[in-house]
Amino acid sequence: MSILVTGGAGFIGSNFVLDWLGLSDEPVINLDALTYAGNLENLASLKGDPRHVFVQGDIVDFDRVLGLLEAHEVRAVLNFAAESHVDRSIHGPGEFIQTNVVGAFNLLEAVRAYWVKLGTTERQKFRFLHVSTDEVYGSLDPAAAPFNETSRYEPNSPYSASKAASDHLVRAYHQTYGIPVLTTNCSNNYGPYQFPEKLIPLVIHNALSGKPLPIYGDGRQIRDWLYVTDHCSAIRRVLDAGRLGETYNVGGWNEKPNLEVVHGVCAILDELRPRKDAKSYAEQISFVKDRPGHDRRYAIDAGKLERELGWKPQESFETGIHKTVRWYLDHQQWVKNVTSGAYRDWIARQYIA
Ligand code: NAD
Ligand code: DAU
Numbered sequence: 001m002s003i004l005v006t007g008g009a010g011f012i013g014s015n016f017v018l019d020w021l022g023l024s025d026e027p028v029i030n031l032d033a034l035t036y037a038g039n040l041e042n043l044a045s046l047k048g049d050p051r052h053v054f055v056q057g058d059i060v061d062f063d064r065v066l067g068l069l070e071a072h073e074v075r076a077v078l079n080f081a082a083e084s085h086v087d088r089s090i091h092g093p094g095e096f097i098q099t100n101v102v103g104a105f106n107l108l109e110a111v112r113a114y115w116v117k118l119g120t121t122e123r124q125k126f127r128f129l130h131v132s133t134d135e136v137y138g139s140l141d142p143a144a145a146p147f148n149e150t151s152r153y154e155p156n157s158p159y160s161a162s163k164a165a166s167d168h169l170v171r172a173y174h175q176t177y178g179i180p181v182l183t184t185n186c187s188n189n190y191g192p193y194q195f196p197e198k199l200i201p202l203v204i205h206n207a208l209s210g211k212p213l214p215i216y217g218d219g220r221q222i223r224d225w226l227y228v229t230d231h232c233s234a235i236r237r238v239l240d241a242g243r244l245g246e247t248y249n250v251g252g253w254n255e256k257p258n259l260e261v262v263h264g265v266c267a268i269l270d271e272l273r274p275r276k277d278a279k280s281y282a283e284q285i286s287f288v289k290d291r292p293g294h295d296r297r298y299a300i301d302a303g304k305l306e307r308e309l310g311w312k313p314q315e316s317f318e319t320g321i322h323k324t325v326r327w328y329l330d331h332q333q334w335v336k337n338v339t340s341g342a343y344r345d346w347i348a349r350q351y352i353a
Pocket of ligand 1 (some may be wrong): 006007008009010011013033034035036037039058059060079080081084099131132134163185186187188190195
């Protein structure tokens with residue numbers, strides 16, 4: 001038996017694979033298309049490990065997915081594969097529909113073809129876990145209660161709309177075909193191996209490179225921040241004990257305005273790697289034009305996961321952000337390798353053109 005992880009060379013997927021194989025000997029089949037966001041260097045420590053089978057391929061490829069499910073007697077599929085960057089979805093939504101909607105549909109179809117042929121016990125034990133986002137719920141007013149699992153879907157970007165569509169397909173495959181599905185809707189992750197186009201690694205990288213730290217609009221947008229290994233433990237818990245057909249919100253109970261996050265990162269860098277002129281990195285903060293349709297606030301009520309499955313995050317924002325900044329300082333070669341090529345083209349389009 002094994003699990004199939006899609007998108008396991010990306011930020012959260014690679015953290016999940018590393019954590020999984022640190023805790024269990026159950027093999028991981030890792031299917032990843034290696035888009036600009038996929039990076040096998042994240043998994044370098046697994047080189048030669050027979051428990052990790054990497055397959056470069058697209059979740060849109062039905063035959064490929066079905067072939068892997070059959071060949072490896074897969075007992076669970078965890079779908080991390082996605083186009084995940086909101087700004088990129090504004091510049092080019094097509095790939096988001098292709099991977100996040102058509103890809104999720106294909107995975108579900110391949111799973112359905114495989115699952116109906118399993119014996120009764122294997123069928124009951126099988127799981128399809130879909131990793132989704134809090135962005136499907138749209139934007140919260142400042143005083144509104146955090147999103148819970150019954151909050152209305154009101155996605156505002158092509159990215160969140162594509163994730164919402166995939167969530168609905170997952171639900172429909174449970175209701176219609178009985179596929180044993182689980183969905184997790186998670187807040188903003190941060191931690192090791194995050195591609196430096198997302199806020200926290202971008203700010204660390206730009207600060208150290210002497211570049212501006214771009215803040216969209218007034219910087220008062222609020223996000224809930226979850227350390228990535230807490231997300232991984234939540235997914236394992238839901239996979240083990242989640243109720244079929246249910247959705248679980250995953251969050252860190254860490255609502256913070258973007259400006260506060262950026263000032264926090266600057267303060268840690270000031271302490272660990274002071275600027276040569278002894279000024280604060282916060283001097284590099286630069287307000288830039290806002291993201292179109294920018295959601296003002298996300299907040300997650302992760303109470304269901306705690307009440308039903310006993311899961312709570314282990315990291316506070318303070319401990320998690322210290323670990324994260326330290327990791328990037330200690331892995332400058334990793335940053336250098338990913339900031340060559342495609343990433344540079346993106347920066348030119350988003351911030352300069
Ligand atoms: P990421 O962009 O870092 O990684 C995505 C991975 O998917 C990459 O390795 C990429 O190569 C792969 N991929 C893309 N298209 C593919 C395709 N068609 N077939 C196979 N592989 C493909 O994303 P992430 O931040 O690790 O996010 C993982 C999942 O978690 C996504 O589904 C995302 O929507 C969700 N999520 C992310 C966050 C966050 O803060 N990063 C929060 C909530 C939910
Ligand atoms: O909420 C979960 C989502 O979190 C995930 O579903 C997405 O996959 C993930 O990318 C993330 O989306 P965000 O849009 O919230 O993340 P990002 O890091 O792009 O931006 C975080 C906040 O910081 C957001 O309010 C926009 C702002 N921002 C971002 C960048 C890149 C800036 O102010 N400046 C920037 O340069």
